[in-house]
Amino acid sequence: MPSGDQYDECRAADGTVRPAWKSLISSLDDLGPAGISKASHEIERLVRESGANFQFADIIKRSARPWKLAAIPLVLDAQKWQLLEAGLQQRVRLLEAILGDLLGEQKLLKAKVLPAELLSANHNYYRVYHELPQTKLRLDVTATDLARDKDGTWWVTGDRTRAPSGLGYALENRIITSRVFQKLLRGNNVVRVASFFSALRQHLNSLAAGSPENPRVAILTPGQHSYRYIEDAYLARYLGYTMVQGRDLAVRGGKLNLKTLGGLLPIDVLCRHISDRKSDPLELNPSSQQGATGLLQTIRSGNVAVANSIGSTLAQMPALMPFLPAASKFLFGEEPSLPSIGTYWCGGQSERAFVLEHLDELILRPAFYVSSEPPISPDEMTAAEKSDLVDQIKAQPHNFVAQHRPSRSSTPVWHEGKLESWHVALRSFQVQTADGVEVMPGGLARVSPDPRTLDQSPTSGRLGLDCWIANDKPVDHEVTLLKQSHAPINLVRGGAEMPSRVGESLFWLGRSAERSESIARLLRATLIRIAGETQLEDIVELPRMVAALAALGQLEPDHAIAGLGEKLPSLEKVLPESLFDAEKLGGLLAGIRDMGEKAMSVHDRVSLDAYRIIKKIGDHLVRDNHSDATDIAAVINRLDGIITDLQAFSGLVIESMTRTHGWRFLQLGRRIERAYQTAELLSAMLVNPIEDESPVLESVLQTTDSMMTYRSRYLLQMQPTAVIDLLVNDETNPRSIMYQLLMIDQHVRELPSDHHEVGLGPDEKMARKLLHCVTMDDPAELSHANARGVRVSLNELLTKLTNELPDLSDAITARYLIHTGATVELTGRIDPIASRPGSAGSGAIIPKLPNVE
Known part of the structure; x- marks a missing residue:
């Protein structure tokens, strides 16, 4: 004090x-x-x-x-x-x-x-x-x-x-x-x-x-x-x-x-x-x-x-400060009215001698640059450290300045x-x-x-x-930064002037948000089943849900392999802890972290309300109570909050973002990710049907937030053809693959194009082909299982989607974002390097980054 x-x-x-x-x-x-x-x-x-x-x-x-x-x-x-x-x-x-x-x-x-x-x-x-020429002021x-x-x-x-x-x-x-x-x-x-x-x-x-x-x-x-x-x-x-x-x-x-x-x-x-x-x-x-x-x-x-x-930067070097009075006298014939703290450049012989004699009374700084590091305090050093400092000053005296430690005034603080x-x-x-x-x-x-x-x-x-x-008298309160110009202004609709880097970040922000929501929904649905009264071995849909979580990177793949899972820690322990696991490079925490990183990279382009929501989403994963890691009910509550806030973020994007190219890139990221996530989920859950498939179908509908729509159409009748139609072919369901592909096709057509280019761009062709492929598939055929119990047509379609959606993402990147950095090569697997926190592609479709020197 x-x-x-x-x-x-x-x-x-x-x-x-x-x-x-x-x-x-x-x-x-x-x-x-x-x-x-x-x-x-x-x-x-x-x-x-x-x-x-x-x-x-x-x-x-x-x-x-x-x-x-x-x-x-x-x-x-x-x-x-x-x-x-x-x-x-x-x-x-x-x-x-x-x-x-x-x-x-x-x-x-x-x-x-x-x-x-x-x-x-x-x-x-x-x-x-x-x-360099200088016609105006430098500072x-x-x-x-x-x-x-x-x-x-x-x-x-x-x-x-x-x-x-x-x-x-x-x-x-x-x-x-x-x-x-x-x-x-x-x-x-x-x-x-x-x-x-x-x-x-x-x-x-x-x-x-x-x-x-x-x-x-x-x-x-x-x-x-x-x-x-x-x-x-x-x-x-x-x-x-x-x-x-x-x-x-x-x-x-x-x-x-x-x-x-x-x-x-x-x-x-x-x-x-x-x-x-x-x-x-x-x-x-x-x-x-x-x-x-x-x-x-x-x-x-x-x-x-x-x-x-x-x-x-030359004008701020600390070594200049001792010479300011002489320079002022030389240039203007006057003394500075505002003095500098006592400063000594050690390059001068007498100044160096003074510094070495009064070392404990001074602090030392670099002579030629401003450092964010604290100054050197000799009075806090050991004898050996001080001796070493003296040797450094004598060896390179011009690199040091010494200053008197300033006396500082005090002020009341609450x-x-x-x-x-x-x-x-x-x-x-x-x-x-x-x-x-x-x-x-x-x-x-x-x-x-x-x-x-x-x-x-x-x-x-x-x-x-x-x-x-x-002041001792009233001041002008009407000063404003926004001054009206008398010149006419050309009315514009923004979008094309957006930096490509911003489009890239918004694209991956959409990807990360959608990935986080998909994982959170599947994780919540799984934990709700584990928290129920039914024995785990009697939950017939649980192995499929665990396999889906492993495919998304939330669980170790061994948990989804019959025989191996029995030797691992129980799901009741592993699943709640996975919510807070920062080492899961493809998991929920990584996705939400990446949301924050991408939002940070476009800080001046995202509204404060959106930031508040993203921060709130992150707050759900701050483990202030370690008992939460084993309390399934508490973890489910946190997932409820995450999903609600992710929905709020999505609603804010829909209602508040201007329909510029930035919004389109964010939407493209969301739609590509949702289509991919749905395809992965259906592949894990429905390609190999079980005898009583109703629980599996219900879990798929709950995870994709489509249960209400299904019930309104089919009541309690649970049929695979109807579920597949709703989640694959139904263009009116905003959760279906068809809906995502329709939106992707629309957005890529609205992105800026070269007027000299004839026909569709490569990204437009890919989007159109995928849309055509899903349009031509029949739900009844997709739901049909062969003699070996495999839905071959469904498997072929989902495999095509999970293979080609990454190519579509690559094509969009190459056409619009390539000059902002390294090409992002997307694969359908978890890459532990590319999916690390803060990388460009922490998402379900993980980017494989080239080596950078």
């Missing part, structure tokens, strides 16, 4: 509440502990449901948000903020000038204001940075990490000039807090942040060549496994931009293009959230897959604007039902435009009882806070 000599943001040294806090403290007193706790729980709920916080509990092992959002904001006085704002603006202009000089005339190096080693010894510097969006000293002075602890993270979380903090404390915001005259994001969007739009009225701006994210992916998706949704990954981009004719289903669309402005050296594998890091091959040439051609500019005082760190954000530098009013605040955990950012800290700039 903070000691008494720390600067208290809320109270003065005599204990009185600071003016900016008076209204808030009064309101909190009126709320009382119960009211604050209620608001805190509401904030927790909104954070869980927020589009910037989607995560899959324990199903997907990823922390989407590094810390929770606290209820009580950090409040700063508007007049004092203006002084800090002026210092931040001056610092941005200084960093812009230094970067321009380093990549231009290099007067600072020639005059020895900056040591030449800042470039010559810097592995993050590429000569090509120096050669469009920047961030500054701040700490407040004991006397209330603000110190800069670090700069972020490449692609600062945290802006989306700061926005999310404000949106959530304003929903819970709307009256408090107005009562405290809190300055709004919408004007900052409006300025950001106007500036990015203005970067387009010729300043078109409606430029295509894309946010380039490192990918869904990056810590900043969710934040990028949140920002893209809020700003109305397209979020892209490297494989969505193609350089053609000196222009940067977005690869879409309808062809290539030129990108005017690229808001880059990947590192400089990964931006172009042709001229920079050849192993990078995050950028676009040939991007630097498009910049030279002036056909795309990139924000921030390539090479901007934690576990009471007010506590925690240390605070603040990250401010700036957008530099042609008219000047606009600072976001507030920023991203993080708090922790241990100040050392705040020395790394932005993922450190225990709690996040909204930051309020409180």
Whole structure:
């Protein structure tokens, strides 16, 4: 906890509440502990449901948000903020000038204001940075990490000039807090942040060549496994931009293009959230897959604007900080009004001597790059570790900077039902435009009882806070990000402009959702029978259901082999445990995990309601009570919830998704998977009939959710011909194979096609042939069993479907999605490598992936 000599943001040294806090403290007193706790729980709920916080509990092992959002904001006085704002603006202009000089005339190096080693010894510097043309500003969006000293002075602890993270979380903090404390915001005259994001969007739009009225701006994210992916998706949704990954981009004719289903669309402005050296594998890091091959040439051609500019990482290197005052004096004839924390570059002889002499009083960082790792703390090292560190500094002194550990102010935090005082760190954000530098009013605040955990950012800290700039007079509440354009707008119907990668992810999202539902229904039907009063050996349909579960990957195949199953653990034990088994690569947990992965990959394309449903589905498989693994009734209840929520997801897709190509790909995934799953089920259950087939037929109807339809037509009469007709040939039954093939045929015909192509495409031909095959089959013939007790015609049809549906999936992939990655080769078997969590094809038709170096 903070000691008494720390600067208290809320109270003065005599204990009185600071003016900016008076209204808030009064309101909190009126709320009382119960009211604050209620608001805190509401904030927790909104954070869980927020589009910037989607995560899959324990199903997907990823922390989407590094810390929770606290209820009580950090409040700063508007007049004092203006002084800090002026210092931040001056610092941005200084960093812009230094970067321009380093990549231009290099007067600072020639005059020895900056040591030449800042470039010559810097592995993050590429000569090509120096050669890129620059007609506009290099630093469009920047961030500054701040700490407040004991006397209330603000110190800069670090700069972020490449692609600062945290802006989306700061926005999310404000949106959530304003929903819970709307009256408090107005009562405290809190300055709004919408004007900052409006300025950001106007500036990015203005970067387009010729300043078109409606430029295509894309946010380039490192990918869904990056810590900043969710934040990028949140920002893209809020700003109305397209979020892209490297494989969505193609350089053609000196222009940067977005690869879409309808062809290539030129990108005017690229808001880059990947590192400089990964931006172009042709001229920079050849192993990078995050950028676009040939991007630097498009910049030279002036056909795309990139924000921030390539090479901007040089302005954030910690080794630059000690030289900022001298550089400011040299370039502008003025001292920086906002000081940096004491920083020493070990490449200087006297500085190195000082660092080695005061090692225990300092922390050390890499000199040339910003690291997400915590700084080195010599005072926490053993004697041997410290000796090794000294040797490293002496051997490569230019690679280290040392800093004084910042003193951090404290602020009130509501934690576990009471007010506590925690240390605070603040990250401010700036957008530099042609008219000047606009600072976001507030920023991203993080708090922790241990100040050392705040020395790394932005993922450190225990709690996040909204930051309020409180004015002494009412502020404008009507600022909005959405400004009306006076120019006429061309009305369009979207779809063909969708990136092919998005179509691929939606296709597999549909596959995974349908696969999960099929397994859940069959598993539930099986467990219901096991939980009944009938002895297992008397349940005649049970061996067929176990065989079907084994075919889908939910059970080990040995359970379906007569004689072997008796030597294995009992079904009463194995089946409930299989629900939570992460090692079942083709099982229910894998399918639901893959749903989450695919939804994550199109985060900016799926509604928040859909995310909430998917998260809820995943929550059913978080085993918070280990006794559930042996409690069949509890497992059945969980399966009830999973199936209900999967149906809700399906209904949301039907009722809420615009009928664009994205919706068609998702539907194609569902229909192909459902047809395949039904064919597999019927093959396991009906090809080899038993003498009394009624229980088997009933289990098939229950598993396919077709019992009600069957009963309404045939009452209690259970006949195989009628069941096969309903599940294979009936075009009115949305669960039948015929219905799936009709929908597949319709959807592939509606996908974009080459106007020069004559006749049907290969995918259309396959879909039409399968549809014709099922249309021409007769239910009576399919249900007929030969003298050996085999339904030969049914077996031939189902074998054809399970063999050719994967080929149809391949054909769709090859025609529309091939340029987004490796070809997905589909087989009808469980492939333990291809079906691993997060792979492109965790589904019943498992993709076989090629070797990738």
